[in-house]
Amino acid sequence: MDGMDKKIVMVVEDETLLLSAIEKKLTASGYQVIPCTSGEEALSFLSTATKMPSVIWLDYYLGGMDANGFVKQLKKDEKTAHIPVVIVSNSASEEKKKEMLALGVTRYILKAQYKLDDIMTILEEEMKSN
């Protein structure tokens, strides 16, 4: 597939080591990746972007605004409100999970439990159902 047809995945993860592993795997699997290390950086990118990502991979705990703040902003703007969001976090308390699903997040998964391959399958499912 050529550059124009590649599906775009935005990845918001403040651990640069993890971000580089995710980017490497997604790129090798044929996705175009927008790596961001904070929610603020991701929102500022989206505000000027001409082509929206097909899905957003979001860490819960981030340096600045957390996933809750980020998703609230995302849902406010009709340009970005429709983008499916998958949260990949270090901890998934029922309370947090419920709170994020109520905000419109489509999936909430535990980081260390999933292989990158499995997470890519989940991202694909979310892109398709959108």
Place this chain on the structure above:
Amino acid sequence: MPDDPISPTNQSTLPSDEFIEINQQLNSKNRELIEVNARHATILENIGDCVVVVNNNGQVTYINEQVEAVTGYKNTDIVGKYFLQVLHLVDEKGVEIPFEKNPMRNALFQNTKVASNDCFYKRSNGTTFAASIIATPIHLGNVVIGGVNTFRDVTHERDIDRMKTEFISLASHQLRTPLSAMKWFSEILLDGDAGPLSTEQKEIVTNINQSNERMIELVNTLLNISRIESGRIIIEPKPTNLKQLVDEVVLELRPKLDAKKHNLVISIHDVLPDIMLDAKLVRHVYMNLLTNAIKYTPEGGQIMVLISKSGNEIISQVSDDGYGIPKDQQEKVFSKFFRAKNIISVETDGTGLGLYLTKAIVESSGGKIWFESTPKEDPPKPDAKHGTTFWFILPFYGTQKKIGEVSIDS
């Protein structure tokens, strides 16, 4: 009474040497009693626990200094009063513990030692403290003549225990970031996304990846233990089909069963209705017992799962004809980090936390767990039976719902 406790009124009628001998014996017995009393008084005043002694009516006859220091009451506020009326026992919300649940009352009425670790005493200023209490009846022959109530303030211990649990939880969550990095980078290498690997390189990276998976499992187990120990776990019973639950567990374990060529027999009570259970919790119990049976049985073993109903209980049995547990180590089976000597070298992979967690889960679900085991002898005797059977019971009418803050596997 004169200094000499013997009052010699009939002195003149006794032969003088006989009287002197009795007098000496009484004097020496008296001295012994005074000595014993002095020793006991010093012991009672200097031990760290609070000691309250009551008569058989429940009136306080003695308190040691610790009681004054810990409760704020003076000796004169308590001694002579009815114990249950001066020292108030409350629950964590400050609600008075009913009379019939009071440890001292029950020790006297049921004539048995009673321990309690979940109540709070009210101090003279109205504040409360968590207490560990032991109440014991005092016997004279077969008659109860009173009781002893000892207690200590366990607030500090509780705080330390909570801090330990919080520390494990925090540390475990922090560990997940580097563990994810190792998991994902080794996956990238193994998938060839960073160029092809030689056979040897692939083997090495696979080893790294597998060790990392063990570490992830260990962190998950530690987190689950800290959740259960903290008492903050959510229990959400829903109608659960046990057959379906066991089938799902077996499906997940199928590769391990097949790799060791074990034969698995499952027998479940025909007309078992759905039971109100937290499936996420109970699933752990079957998963752990079956994983152990598979691991600790040599190739070609016979593993059995039986689920039946007896009265108001659902009995599950998981048995194997494996290595068994050495008799002298059986009492430690449910302890944290315990691994039996005979399997450490056979199966290096193991945390010693599985059965500890399993027992905690069964008990939090209102059940009980126990086992019987006959170890395989070395050298093995022909036809000698060996292996382990675990049983656990769950209430047929289901587990009680518990509103908590955390759920398992999160």
